[in-house]
Amino acid sequence: MARLLIDEEACTGCEACVEECPYGALEMKGDVVTVNEKCTFCGACVDICPVDALTLEKEEKEAPGVDISEYKDVWVFIEHKGGKIANVSLELLGEGRKLADALGCKLSGMLLGNEVESCAQEVITYGADTVYLTESPVLGHYRTDSYATGALNLINKYKPEIVIFGATTQGRDFAGTVATKIYTGLTADCTGLDIDPETKLLRQTRPAFGGNIMATILCKKHRPQMSTVRPKVFPMPGKDDSRKGEIILEPLPIGEDDVRTKILDFVQEAETVNLADAEVIVSGGRGVGGSDNFAIIRELADVLGGAVGASRAAVDAGWIPYEHQVGQTGRTVRPKIYIACGISGSIQHQAGMKTSDIIVAINKDPEAPIFKIATYGVVADLFQAVPMLAREFRKRLAK
């Protein structure tokens, strides 16, 4: 580790460095400054000190971060709620297993929470060798401060080579903070992860510009290599209840008073919108024509056990709440089946759904751009086609 050295003789107690420190890592103890564990060795204090009382140990500063050979193993951040592990975390255990096997190392789960030991066992049954577990009442609900502190504690101690996170609201909030603190690379929304056979680096491939380009990204000199992956990009792995693994406990180094946010309430959506997890999405657009007409979209979604989506046009018209919006300024979804009803399929809408496995377009305009990306297209009036689909599916699925 790098070290910040403080020459207590030279320090005049001017506090310039305390002001300057971006991390709140410097405090006055009597007449001289002291450094706490928040220090990231950024050197801001060194530059500002008028009497050169601060120095960073030099050889450490030259290296951008770390001795990368110290880092090994693949970790998956285990997201959970109400004692249930998020599907995306299980999917990542499946993918993580492949990466660990390619590297010849262990796969571990990083689990933070309160009374979540049953989850730890489950992580092992889905392919992990080890679970690093930090439990505390402070971790009862996800909050950036407490979870990031717990994760940094584990990562700094056990030094994983790779850490992958679900690209959920929580995973993005969390991974962005952890990577910034560590000064390592983070690649968002990867759709492909593999190990370069020669360099052993993690090749992270992701779409950008609404899927118009793909980029492969490496993190060569910093560790861990970190990625987020959206739900359902990787398949759910099988479960092996006989699998044995090790659970390693680490305490959380902070208490409730150190957390700067407080959750006051959680309002569950009246209608389950969870587009991210839905295997089937039925979406309505401008062609639906009004809020009452969304009933037929909902009916089809219900029959198929799917969620209801919408185009921006339908949301802007006030027919359906924003939570349902799919597209560039709404949610990005990747269901197995996406049924677009009365949606013309603007580039912006496509950006949010075009990686769906199967796209069905129902539109009365044969020229609608949606047909260009649809797996199956039906040129028809949605007011006839959608109820008919619902009726027929109900028969087939015996509902």
Add this chain to the structure above:
Amino acid sequence: MKIVACIKQVPDTTDVRIDPETRTLVREGVESITNPFDEYAVEEALLTKEKYGGEVHVVTMGPPQAVEVLKNALAVGADYVYLISDSAFAGSDTWATAYTLAQAIKKIGGVDLVVCGKQAIDGDTAQVGPGVATQLGIPQLTYVSKVREVDVEKGSVVVERMLEDGKEVVQSSLPVLITVVKDINEPRLPSLLGIKKAAKAEIPTWTVEDLALDKAKCGLEGSPTEVVRVFTPEPRGGGEILEGEMTDTIPLLIDKLMEAKVLK
């Protein structure tokens, strides 16, 4: 109250080009707009100022032409704008971008609230907001769909966050950084007076030296991630249009969908 909105200029079209040499985006020659989510960020900053008093500062990091998005911000009512631009910033990944923006926010000084869009539509990472908050050492509230109250006296803010399955109501200490979703407000249009004012405005540019940045942490050099390959994905070909009467096409469609073995 001192409020900073961070905004980004992004290409308007989906017709992006990649420099084959540097493998980074060619931003010249493509029509540019303010990242749509950042318009909500600017609007939220303005609404907060109108409700609680204070001033709105807007920063953007980018090439010289990114000054245009700052003019738009001035036209809708921002009080101060700053362009963070230096050739040394080229190739910044989210880490280096967050580092640079955070230094600019520190230079503005005494900031109570930082507002960012939840993500930019070009990179789509949603990482810079949390990165800036972490660099500043302040808490972050991401995916905010409503700011319920701000109490500068008590140093407290209460917001609603839009999560996958519902709304979380959270309180945080100030200063804080929030990232906002589209639902939070309706961005205003610029006034004629605003546009005139913006056209005449002298916009300050801050460089590596102005921000006292560590060059080793800027641009390509300071970026932990490196793009090694950029390629165009196989275009998603148009599929099958089911022709004929609906009494034929709908059952056929159902047959095809049942084959996928998703529906049970």
